[in-house]
Amino acid sequence: MFIMQLRKVTAASAAVLALALSATACGSSDKDDSGSSGGGKIKVGIKYDQPGLGLQEPDGSFSGFDVDVATYVAGQLGYKPSQIEFVQTKSADRENALARGDVKFIAATYSITDERKAKVDFAGPYLLAHQDLLVKKASTIAKGEDLNGKKLCSVTGSTSAQNIQQTIAPKANLKEVGTYSECIAGLQSGSVDAVTTDDSILAGFAAQDKYKGQFKLAGLKLSNENYGIGVKKGDTATVDKINKALEKMVSDGSWQKAVDKNFGPAEYKNEPAPKIGAIVK
Structure with a gap:
């Protein structure tokens, strides 16, 4: 009789524990996006x-x-x-x-x-x-056609670079790299003459403390x-x-x-x- 009672108590305890664990799991989901x-x-x-x-x-x-x-x-x-x-x-x-x-x-x-x-x-x-160009403050590049014969940097596969080469400055010397950070470093060192992508992205890089006052946006609005x-x-x-x-x-x-x-x-x-x-x- 004692053994049967013990089994009943143990089973009940297990059921309570299972319910508690289930409630905890439901309440701790990190996928809750209810605000x-x-x-x-x-x-x-x-x-x-x-x-x-x-x-x-x-x-x-x-x-x-x-x-x-x-x-x-x-x-x-x-x-x-x-x-x-x-x-x-x-x-x-x-x-x-x-x-x-x-x-x-x-x-x-x-x-x-x-x-x-x-x-x-x-x-x-x-x-x-808008697609634009980032150049040094003293640069004379003022329009897309000025890139002919110049060194232009963008990331590999960039539609911005293709736009320049195909329709604006086919004689630009395009340098494609893995990141825009590499392009900006090249612009600072003088190994490239301009960087092209969205003006917002270029402005973000130019606004960094280490680049403040060094660059300017050409303001060309080459795309929307x-x-x-x-x-x-x-x-x-x-x-x-x-x-x-x-x-x-x-x-x-x-x-x-x-x-x-x-x-x-x-x-x-x-x-x-x-x-x-x-x-x-």
């Missing part, structure tokens, strides 16, 4: 290697215009800065990261294009950038790049919430403050904040 009221976190995709836009600092913190935009938007969605987990999303993996659910949204110099819109949904745009916030295809509810957050960021002055803080030292003549849904071709 600060639920105590969860939100994962946001950014770049880690673009000064002025998305950069991981030596101490592990993050800085840049995209980071400021993402932080503001997440705040409007109900998340405190401590609840935001920034995830590195490289250009080639942005669509996959959203499709897999690795991140809730992506703010990473993500130009809105028809090809990308077939795979993801976009909120915004929140910045209109409408930066949007990428969201998983079909998640229209999140797109609507982000669009409202972006509108508020502009109206309360936070957008301009973020522009001034991140690009100001490069004397970046930014476009006014674009209207939601207004894509400039």
Whole structure:
């Protein structure tokens, strides 16, 4: 009789323990993105290697215009800065990261294009950038054609470099490297005469303390790049919430403050904040 009673007590205890463990597991999910009221976190995709836009600092913190935009938007969605987990999303993996659910949204110099819109949904745009040239302060390069016979640097496979070579300055001597940091170092040393990519990216590099006052943007506006916030295809509810957050960021002055803080030292003549849904071709 005693043994049977012991078995009953043991079984009951095990059942209680199993229920407790189950409740703990359900309450500790780090995939909870229900906002600060639920105590969860939100994962946001950014770049880690673009000064002025998305950069991981030596101490592990993050800085840049995209980071400021993402932080503001997440705040409007109900998340405190401590609840935001920034995830590195490289250009080639942005669509996959959203499709897999690795991140809730992506703010990473993500130009809105028809090809990308077939795979993801976009909120915004929140910045209109242009392909441009970065040159030394004393440079006489003032237009695209001036690059003929000059040394131009961009990253391998860059559409910006192809645009220069194919339509603007076919006699430019193109040097392709792995990162824009290498291009900027080459510009500083004099091994190249100009660097080309989006003006926002160039301004971010030029605004770094170690480069302040050395470079200037040519201001050529060789293309239109409408930066949007990428969201998983079909998640229209999140797109609507982000669009409202972006509108508020502009109206309360936070957008301009973020522009001034991140690009100001490069004397970046930014476009006014674009209207939601207004894509400039």
